[in-house]
Amino acid sequence: xxxxxxxxxxxxxxxxxxxxxxxxxxxxxxxxxxxxxxxxxxxxxxxxxxxxxxxxxxxxxxxxxxxxxxxxxxxxxxxxxxxxxxxxxxxxxxxxxxxxxxxxxxxxxxxxxxxxxxxxxxxxxxxxxxxxxxxxxxxxxxxxxxxxxxxxxxxxxxxxxxxxxxxxxxxxxxxxxxxxxxxxxxxxxxxxxxxxxxxxxxxxxxxxxxxxxxxxxxxxxxxxxxxxxxxxxxxxxxxxxxxxxxxxxxxxxxxxxxxxxxxxxxxxxxxxxxxxxxxxxxxxxxxxxxxxxxxxxxxxxxxxxxxxxxxxxxxxxxxxxxxxxxxxxxxxxxxxxxxxxxxx
Numbered sequence: 001x002x003x004x005x006x007x008x009x010x011x012x013x014x015x016x017x018x019x020x021x022x023x024x025x026x027x028x029x030x031x032x033x034x035x036x037x038x039x040x041x042x043x044x045x046x047x048x049x050x051x052x053x054x055x056x057x058x059x060x061x062x063x064x065x066x067x068x069x070x071x072x073x074x075x076x077x078x079x080x081x082x083x084x085x086x087x088x089x090x091x092x093x094x095x096x097x098x099x100x101x102x103x104x105x106x107x108x109x110x111x112x113x114x115x116x117x118x119x120x121x122x123x124x125x126x127x128x129x130x131x132x133x134x135x136x137x138x139x140x141x142x143x144x145x146x147x148x149x150x151x152x153x154x155x156x157x158x159x160x161x162x163x164x165x166x167x168x169x170x171x172x173x174x175x176x177x178x179x180x181x182x183x184x185x186x187x188x189x190x191x192x193x194x195x196x197x198x199x200x201x202x203x204x205x206x207x208x209x210x211x212x213x214x215x216x217x218x219x220x221x222x223x224x225x226x227x228x229x230x231x232x233x234x235x236x237x238x239x240x241x242x243x244x245x246x247x248x249x250x251x252x253x254x255x256x257x258x259x260x261x262x263x264x265x266x267x268x269x270x271x272x273x274x275x276x277x278x279x280x281x282x283x284x285x286x287x288x289x290x291x292x293x294x295x296x297x298x299x300x301x302x303x304x305x306x307x308x309x310x311x312x313x314x315x316x317x318x319x320x321x322x323x324x325x326x327x328x329x330x331x332x333x334x335x336x337x338x339x340x341x342x343x344x
Contacts, residue, residue: 007145008037044113099315126250241284285306
């Protein structure tokens with residue numbers, strides 16, 4: 001990516017795309033990659049608002065990772081195969097990442113951001129030096145699929161592994177570790193506080209049977225499959241602006257599944273759309289959890305970051321519409337790998 005103008009922004013998206021498989025969380029993706037990439041982008045002249053918008057959007061790719069927490073919870077709530085859901089997220093994730101990268105590169109050419117040309121002779125030594133860090137992906141996937149630890153335990157395992165690597169790379173200086181812990185506590189405290197208030201709101205909405213009322217309203221609007229998909233997607237995007245995915249999966253999703261099944265919406269296909277809806281909720285105000293984190297990392301006002309995020313929101317809505325209209329996009333790999341039925 002370095003030979004492209006604005007290539008550091010594109011590299012940010014690639015890093016977030018790969019890290020999504022390690023963290024499985026949009027918030028973790030935004031915080032971890034943003035703390036590394038945003039200072040480097042600002043140092044090279046990238047606008048702070050664009051850095052926050054790009055990082056907040058790139059973090060949503062953590063929702064589309066095959067082993068994303070949202071995917072695992074959705075599979076559990078709907079009694080769906082995790083393998084088929086994981087396969088279904090691959091092509092849509094590439095579509096979203098490619099679309100985001102297009103926006104980043106166009107922005108880079110418009111503002112004449114620098115190229116990051118890497119000498120060819122340094123590529124192999126740097127790759128070899130990075131192999132221990134890249135092994136973290138193998139550790140996560142192999143550990144979960146092998147049954148050695150659960151997705152909830154991944155963070156602790158990776159923390160221990162990264163601490164060992166910090167000694168291997170000779171970066172384990174007490175002062176740096178102290179500042180890393182303080183920064184992590186600050187970001188985690190802010191995130192958990194917002195998650196707690198989101199869960200409280202989700203409890204109130206579930207107690208008052210809001211989900212059933214919304215289902216009845218959608219049924220009155222239309223029973224056409226595509227129309228129902230778009231209306232329900234709009235509902236979950238709005239809910240995603242104020243609620244965390246677990247609250248919606250266990251508090252709202254069960255009420256909508258009979259309606260979606262009645263109009264012929266495939267459960268795996270809807271799982272992919274649901275994750276995209278959650279990603280949009282993470283970057284659309286008023287809450288936009290990803291943007292709250294990225295604005296703190298970029299040191300920019302929230303309203304400036306929101307304006308810079310508009311192109312990413314538009315391109316993400318277009319991608320979601322394409323996937324909704326053409327279910328063959330998410331279901332192609334499950335069909336090839338598991339002989340999953342394709343829609344007619």
